[in-house]
Amino acid sequence: MANGISSAVSNSKVEAAIANLNQATLERPPGTTSDLVKRLFSRGEAFDTEGFITFFTDTPVYQFGNFEVCLDKAAIKKSAEAFFSQISAVYHDIKMIREIEDVVFVEMDVIYWRKDGSVVRLPCCDIFRVEGDKFSELRIFMDVNPVFNPRTFVPESASIFTINQGKKLASLHTMRKHFAEHPEGKRRVEAGFAPKWSIDGPKWSIGKEELNLSEQLEAVVQLSGFVLNEDWEQVKHFLTDDIFYKVGSSEPVYGKQAVVNFLSSMFANTAKFTGHEIRKIWHESGIIVVEMDAKYITVQDKRHLTIACCDIYRMRGNQVSEWRVYADILPFYQGKPQEQPTQTNGNGNKYFSSVDSQQ
Secondary structure, three states: OHHHHHHHHHHHHHHHHHHHHHHHHHHOOOOHHHHHHHHHHHHHHOOOHHHHHOOEEEEEEEEEOOOOOEOOHHHHHHHHHHHHOOEEEEEEEEEEEEEEOOEEEEEEEEEEEEOOOOEEEEEEEEEEEEEOOEEEEEEEEOOOHHHHOOOOOOOHHHOOOEOHHHOEOOOOOHHHHHHHHOHHHHHHHHOOOOOHHHOOOOOOOOOHHHOOOOHHHHHHHHHHHHHHOOOHHHHHHOEEEEEEEEEOOOOOEEOHHHHHHHHHHHHHHOEEEEEEEEEEEEEEOOEEEEEEEEEEEEOOOOOEEEEEEEEEEEEEOOEEEEEEEEEOOHHHHOOOHHHOOEEEOOOOOEEEOHHHHOO
C-alpha cells in the first residue's frame, strides 16, 4: 500500500511538471525563441562572452562540432574566448529559423574572417533547446576546420543558399538588420558592443542604408578568398571571358586565363599575396570600390610588404568584367635599402636609387 501511495504521488508530480511545461510552451508568443537566438548571436558577433553565457541555464549542454562538450557556463565562456581569439570577425548569415515547441532549428552560413584577412563561408545547422527564457542545450553541427586551415578548399556551392541548378538565394541580412533595427541591438551598439564585422573584416556599416549588400559584392569577397588560396579554377568562375585587368601603369591583361596566368606568375616569382586589411568598401549597382592595405612576401628575399591600393571592379551580373588595381608595385622590385647602390644628390647627401639598381 505504501509503495502504491508513493508511486501515485510521484506520478502526480511528473504529470504536474509536464502540464506546467506544456503551459509554458503554449504561452510563449511565436517568435520569442527566434528573437532569443538572434540576441545570442549578437553577443557572439560582438565577441561578448560575458553576455553570451547569460543566455544559458546553469546546467547547459553546449557542443560545437567535434570539440569537447561544455557542461557549465564557465566552460562555454572559456571555449568561446579561445575561438574568438583566433578570428577577426564572424557573421551568421541566417537562411531559416524554425520553432517547434521548445526546440529551435537554425540553418545558416557562418562567415569567418581570419587574422590574415582572408574569409571563409561555411554551412551550419544549430539546434537549440529552451527552458523558460534560457537555452538548456545548443548543438552546433558544422565542419569548422577550414577556419584554421586556409588551404582547405571550400567550394562556393557549399553555401546553404545554393539551390537547384547552382543558383543562389539572396541573403536576408537578418543579423545586420538586428543591429540596425532591433531596440536592444541598437542600444548595445551605442554601449560599445558593436559587432566585430563593423570594426574588422569587411567593416560593414550598421546603418540601414548599407543593408542592401548585393550578390555582386559577395562575389567579389569570394573572388578575393580564392585568389588568396590560389585556387585558380574557382577564380575563373568569377571573371568574364573578356575581362580587362590592369595593375598600376603596367600593360592591361585581357581574358580570364590571362589574368590567372598573370597572378599565378607574380605570386610564384615576384611576391606572394598573404592577405589584406580593408579600410572601406563602396558599392553601387555594377561597381565595387575597395580601399585596402594588401600584404605580400617577396619571393627572393622574403620581405614583408604592405601595399596601399584601391581596387575597382566593374561587374557584369555576378562576374567581374573590368578589374583595375591602383597601387605602386615598385617595392616588389626594390631590394633591401642597405643592399642597393647609393649615389649623391646635388647637396652631397646620399640617396638610394631603385632605378639604377635595376639597370
